[in-house]
Amino acid sequence: MRHEYFLEQVVNNARVNVSDGGGPFAALVVCAGKIIGSGVNRVTSMCDPSAHAEVMAIRDACNKLSSHQLTGCILYSSCEPCPMCLGAIYWSRLDKVYYAATHQQAAQAGFDDSHIYQQINVEPGNRVIPFQHMALSSAFKPFEAWNDAAGSRIDY
């Protein structure tokens, strides 16, 4: 089965990534049965907390396609995506995600993201990392500049 084939491959990539100094996670982006993007966790080795396997695979695929969108593509991940990766998946407009390990299995291994899932539903100012709104009279100016420039750019 094709989905299982790609998923076995990402699980193997995740395992190998540990001996390469990375975290135990990997992902692939597949379009029309062809791998167009590959990523492994590089958080500590690249000093980049956003370098999760899914984000890395999405960046790689977008770079290959010269597009910021991946409509029609499938993401295979060795593990259930965290909220950050979920956000990247939605922004990149992938069609579907297949994953092997569940977030419960990841938590069991010491990679627990449930606190982030919980924090999303907390009022911004009451979060463990507080998100404080400050009302500035200038706050809307960037959006005004954006609207003024409409017509002279590609679709967002």
Add this chain to the structure above:
Amino acid sequence: MRHEYFLEQVVNNARVNVSDGGGPFAALVVCAGKIIGSGVNRVTSMCDPSAHAEVMAIRDACNKLSSHQLTGCILYSSCEPCPMCLGAIYWSRLDKVYYAATHQQAAQAGFDDSHIYQQINVEPGNRVIPFQHMALSSAFKPFEAWNDAAGSRIDY
């Protein structure tokens, strides 16, 4: 007031970024009153859906500090962070976030991320982009490799 000073600066950076071909968003990472990271939205120009201002500022600050964590630092953002950026903020362990425009104001300008906030609470298989779990007997092998390698790496 210091927080307002940095926030005015990011709002101005966000406005200027539009004429530089980017989206109307900017962010700064500040540590002990000093700017150590700066980012603007580069999604379309870099073909990278993860290139939101907050993620770019976090990457920049982590690169400067040669660390994947930003404990003790504050993030200033021209707009309320989306779920992807919220995830990056938690993984990077920032202390606090100040933001100018609310997500309602962003939505009014055509940048609506409420669908992503909603999707997070939906069962993986029932999401608009379905997240399908496939149970593989090998799924836990990357975590086993990780545990076997414990002691030979830096803290995660």
